[in-house]
Amino acid sequence: MKFFLFNLYLKVVLLIIFFPLSIILNIFNLKKTNNNNFRKKNYKKYFKIFKFRFYSPLSFFIFIFLFPFVRLLKFSKLKLFKPKRINIRQTPKQVASLVSYRVLNNLRLINKISDINKTNYTFFLQPLLYVAKPSTDIDKKLMQYISHQMYDGFTYQTYCKEFYNFLKESLRQDEELGSKFKDFTKIFSNTNDQRFVDPVHLGSIGQYECAKLISQTIKDNEKKLKL
């Protein structure tokens, strides 16, 4: 109620007093507009009422109307006039396009740096249980709860899948990165053994298999270089 009254008072004062006053001041050019930083400060005379300094009758006049708000200075940290929180919702496609754009730009730069330094660069999209189909019973257990969790009407899995698909597609279509991209997302879909310790990280067996596939890519590159 108190804040409502303050708000109402401020609106009334703004509409009835300040707004017409500003128009009048602008018409008659009463307002000084010399705010140049390079000029020497003109130490004006002021008159003091209690602790408040007034440099002009105008400032005194404004102060009278805004006097009730002096009390609010105490609660300045509460941010009374902070804009209301708006729930900005992004669809999975929007999230996917935003993050993919960022990732792609970074990858292009890494690729450029490696080209300048005559280094072979390959990007491997990391395996993820959110994207691949769970192959073991433990995988299913790991995914059971999180796959039903909703964020703004969509499951976390949907967001992940959308992002991965978007990124994969844009990487394939990219002229520079297209040939330097390897999709590792579903490398464990054919195995019936446990590879993931959680939906993102791999155990030592999974890491060994990953290393094997990476070494294969390196070997292929080496062969190309020899030819």
Place this chain on the structure above:
Amino acid sequence: MQYFVYLLLLELLLRILYLIYLNIKNNRHFLTYFSIKKLLTGNISANEDFVDTKFGLIDENKLKNKFRFKRAESYLNISQKENLEAISTANSISQKTSEEIFSRKNSFEQLSYKPFVGLYSKSNQKLSYANVKSFGMQYNFENFEKQYNTKRVIIIGGSAAFGYGSSNIENNITNSLEKILNENQETEDSKEEIKWEVINLAFVASQTLSDLNLINMYISLLKPNYIIHLAGYNDFFYFFHSNNNMNINKKLFQFNGSQNIINFLYGSHNTKIKNFLFDNFIILKIFKKFLFKKEIDHKDQIYTVF
């Protein structure tokens, strides 16, 4: 003065009750040095299962009986048994061994702030799954200068590339790759045997922007032949979770613990004092809970920070 004494007594009482609850929950003996120290001076954390992101030296006692993958149990809603089952089968070890390995002090990474990169691995730390040497890198050679018959592979990326999840150092991605590359050499065609060196620059919670900056920093020093980039998820994870929590304060780039670092570097003394008081006094913690809006803290992953 009288009220102040009452407040102190109330604080002490609340501390005792809280520590009794914790010790019953974790089956610990109450009269330990750590418990008494915590009772009198220590800061009280709301969630004792996790090691919070904090600056300064981490009290080693804090890491006692803490399981590295405990966080997974809450966000995946699985039991401890199911969690252990996943870890042990993925590493082909027994559940008891996996519990023992990931409950050691060295199963928690120590991170330090590196400009343009974020919270990067602290140098010279032997973790249970990775051997981090100087500059926060993983490697097995002694001389940084590249020899004429060697070829170098640099691995960049996040925790998956760092080796997180492996039960031992020998079988993590860095050592496995080096072993495979050195084993399967086609020596028939080549006159000289090539020695492969794998350097892992990956770190936990890395994003592609950090990877880019790391490559920019180290490429001329390490002179690699190949750059292997195993990543993709972390960019999405940090974008999604930071934007989901802070609907209006949309941040373009946020890395792990970035808010803590910003507060540490640019925070006013008042804020630091306020945070210290809220961390160390239960009464103030209760006041905070009722009076202030809930602050969004990024404790999505567990880290010890130096």
